[in-house]
Amino acid sequence: xxxxxNTSSWTAPLPTVFLANHDQQRQQCIGANRCAAPSKTEASSxxxxxxxxxxxxxxxxxxSTIIGLGMIWALFPAIHISKGSSQRTFEVExxxxxxxxxxxxxxxxxAIVNHAGMQLADQQIDNLSxxxxxxxRPILRALLGKANANLSATKEIVVILSDPNVxxxxxxxxxxxxxxxxxxxxxxxxxxxxxxxxxxxxxxTAKSMDGRTQVELSIEQSLEFRIPRIFALxxxxxxxxAAISATEDQELAIRNLIKDNDDSLFVLPDIxx
Numbered sequence: 001x002x003x004x005x006n007t008s009s010w011t012a013p014l015p016t017v018f019l020a021n022h023d024q025q026r027q028q029c030i031g032a033n034r035c036a037a038p039s040k041t042e043a044s045s046x047x048x049x050x051x052x053x054x055x056x057x058x059x060x061x062x063x064s065t066i067i068g069l070g071m072i073w074a075l076f077p078a079i080h081i082s083k084g085s086s087q088r089t090f091e092v093e094x095x096x097x098x099x100x101x102x103x104x105x106x107x108x109x110x111a112i113v114n115h116a117g118m119q120l121a122d123q124q125i126d127n128l129s130x131x132x133x134x135x136x137r138p139i140l141r142a143l144l145g146k147a148n149a150n151l152s153a154t155k156e157i158v159v160i161l162s163d164p165n166v167x168x169x170x171x172x173x174x175x176x177x178x179x180x181x182x183x184x185x186x187x188x189x190x191x192x193x194x195x196x197x198x199x200x201x202x203x204x205t206a207k208s209m210d211g212r213t214q215v216e217l218s219i220e221q222s223l224e225f226r227i228p229r230i231f232a233l234x235x236x237x238x239x240x241x242a243a244i245s246a247t248e249d250q251e252l253a254i255r256n257l258i259k260d261n262d263d264s265l266f267v268l269p270d271i272x273x
Contacts, residue, residue, distance in 0.1 A: 074230040082235040084243035096208035115249035117163030127154040151179040168195030196224045
């Protein structure tokens with residue numbers, strides 16, 4: 001009897017205390033709204049967030065990779081050819097006979113070749129052809145520049161380069177001139193590359209126009225550089241500016257040559273001693 005009472009008094013409080021604690025924890029969980037299962041809307045929103053974040057991270061990774069590769073490509077040195085060309089037309093206040101006489105006899109090669117970055121060093125005539133018509137007093141007419149002669153000549157020219165953009169010291173050019181009583185054409189072009197100067201060509205055309213002389217100048221050149229691709233446009237601009245400056249300098253040189261000799265009755269040829 002005593003043993004049964006002792007047993008019941010020991011076992012009865014355990015479920016009571018357990019249930020009381022369980023009820024208390026449940027009330028606290030419900031009150032704090034922390035133990036409730038997420039609703040369907042919340043679960044769907046969380047799933048959508050995860051789906052949105054994953055492709056966004058991939059897109060940003062791809063975008064960053066493309067930008068990085070583009071910067072590497074732009075900054076990596078590469079071979080680039082920069083080309084420049086310029087044309088210039090002007091008039092000289094002398095008749096074409098006088099213009100032709102001065103350019104033929106006063107070594108106009110200097111006026112044509114000497115410009116920014118170039119200086120005439122040497123010239124040799126490779127071929128010369130002159131056709132003289134039958135006229136009275138041909139020597140006097142020739143001295144006065146009135147001889148209606150057709151002249152064709154080819155020269156080899158060596159110029160010294162001082163352009164900081166060119167890594168060569170000398171350039172060999174071939175100059176061909178066709179001169180008649182009506183027009184003059186002088187073409188000068190490089191025979192081979194010189195350093196990074198791959199090609200150079202200039203052209204002078206002159207003809208009579210209303211008692212004056214119309215002159216047209218043109219220059220084309222191409223240079224090779226090993227530079228980062230990002231600087232390609234800057235290189236092109238510098239070469240183009242050099243071509244424009246060259247035609248401007250040629251015009252000034254020709255005008256000065258005509259101005260210094262147009263008052264002379266006899267224009268004697270320059271003799272190389």
